[in-house]
Amino acid sequence: MTGVWTKRFVNALLVLVAIAALAAVLRAGGAIAEGKFHMVSYPASSENIRMEPLGGWATVWQLQEGTVRVDDHTWLRIARLVGQLVGLGLLAGIFWQLRGTLVRIGKGEVFTEANISSLQMIGKLLVAASVLSISIVFMTQYAILEAIPPMEDRVIHSSISWSVKGVENIWMEYEPPIIPMLLAMTAFVTAGAFRSGMEYRQDSESVV
Amino acid sequence: MAIVTNLDVMMAKRKVSLKELADRIGISNTNLSLLKTGKVQGVRYKTLDAICRELDCQPGDILEYRPGEEEEEAGDD
Numbered sequence: 027m028t029g030v031w032t033k034r035f036v037n038a039l040l041v042l043v044a045i046a047a048l049a050a051v052l053r054a055g056g057a058i059a060e061g062k063f064h065m066v067s068y069p070a071s072s073e074n075i076r077m078e079p080l081g082g083w084a085t086v087w088q089l090q091e092g093t094v095r096v097d098d099h100t101w102l103r104i105a106r107l108v109g110q111l112v113g114l115g116l117l118a119g120i121f122w123q124l125r126g127t128l129v130r131i132g133k134g135e136v137f138t139e140a141n142i143s144s145l146q147m148i149g150k151l152l153v154a155a156s157v158l159s160i161s162i163v164f165m166t167q168y169a170i171l172e173a174i175p176p177m178e179d180r181v182i183h184s185s186i187s188w189s190v191k192g193v194e195n196i197w198m199e200y201e202p203p204i205i206p207m208l209l210a211m212t213a214f215v216t217a218g219a220f221r222s223g224m225e226y227r228q229d230s231e232s233v234v
Numbered sequence: 235m236a237i238v239t240n241l242d243v244m245m246a247k248r249k250v251s252l253k254e255l256a257d258r259i260g261i262s263n264t265n266l267s268l269l270k271t272g273k274v275q276g277v278r279y280k281t282l283d284a285i286c287r288e289l290d291c292q293p294g295d296i297l298e299y300r301p302g303e304e305e306e307e308a309g310d311d
């Protein structure tokens with residue numbers, strides 16, 4: 027891919043990030059307009075699968091996944107929106123650094139200090155995005171658990187929790203950002219490799 | 235650096251100009267000038283071989299180890 031097309035490709039990704047940020051703001055605006063901005067929903071799944079027959083028991087409608095919703099949590103909705111926008115900002119930063127790196131590589135400037143700095147920055151931004159994601163999830167789950175009153179037949183759990191016997195256990199879902207963390211590690215390792223390459227190049231250039 | 239290049243001395247002894255020697259050993263004037271002034275990190279055996287062949291000398295005639303040269307250079311800075 028040439029430098030021009032690389033720029034265009036990453037520019038398109040940056041536009042997508044901007045559209046996602048705009049969509050998040052518009053969704054929040056829509057929720058405010060409908061008077062639903064105080065509600066926070068979070069995906070959850072039950073250990074019990076409710077089944078309803080679809081014209082007989084040979085075919086069934088299974089219900090296992092849903093969302094837990096709490097009302098009167100405007101602050102949580104705002105915090106989640108801010109977190110989402112910050113996350114998108116971090117993603118835009120990653121794409122911007124990637125753009126610079128790919129353009130320089132396209133020009134033949136591979137083992138340079140600028141590329142090493144960009145790769146290290148990409149790694150740091152990925153780590154920051156992962157930490158932000160985990161923080162928002164923990165904050166949301168904690169706030170939801172605090173808001174839900176005790177029930178006799180059901181227990182809502184955070185993602186990491188033991189089941190309780192004799193009741194319906196419902197777990198709030200979460201997938202840890204393993205891929206961003208692996209990518210961050212890869213970015214740091216690649217930055218190290220680029221530094222070795224730069225040192226080797228500098229040594230080679232100074233030998234006659 | 236305690237390694238000093240005496241290439242200019244040998245070139246003067248053999249009455250060879252920088253350009254002529256560069257042409258004969260097959261490297262650029264710039265690189266030979268950098269080597270002459272000691273502004274390089276290393277010398278390839280191939281280059282050293284060509285210089286010794288063209289100037290009819292030994293590697294020791296071109297490169298010399300002078301202890302204390304590094305400190306003097308640092309002091310000059």
